Amino acid sequence: MKPLITTKFGIEKHNDYFYAKLSLITLLLFRYGPRESSKQQEFSQKDSEEKEFSSFIVQALEPALCLDKFPKAQVDIFITVIENDGNALSAGVLCASVALGEAGVEMYDLVSSCSLVQKGVTSIMDPTFEEVIRCLNTCSVAYESRICFECKPL
Secondary structure (H helix, E strand, O other), rough: OOEEEEEEEOOOOOEEEEEEOOOOEEEEEEEEEOOOOOOOOOOOOHHHHHHHHHHHHHHHHHHEOOOOHHHEEEEEEEEEEEEEEOHHHHHHHHHHHHHHHHHOOOEOOOOOEEEEEEEEEEEEEEEHHHHHHHHHHEEEEEOOEEEEOOEEOO
């Protein structure tokens, strides 16, 4: 596994941003909350890829959260990819999990994630952008010690 380096910058008590670097992937993650909310807000994606990635991140993180402890709490997480070398989705899951933990949101465990590409009989974990383009079969997996979110092809 490639080393993950995160730096937290506090803006306010419940609003933080994180700068994360995972090999050649650089992310900027903004976290707002947790705060009390009376209604659930929908995502505001611009295209289908953003919607698909957001859905994957939500599905990966939700089972790790103790949702029954805070039924009306809301946390908004926005991820901006500054530099991508092929595995930004997995890095986003990792960073979002760390951001939730830093916010004091009760979780069963932190969520880990990685991507895998199949090139012939060879499997490559945490592929580079070039390796992703050259392979037909790619999947991302998010894992928490209690559960394993199903492998989803990209």
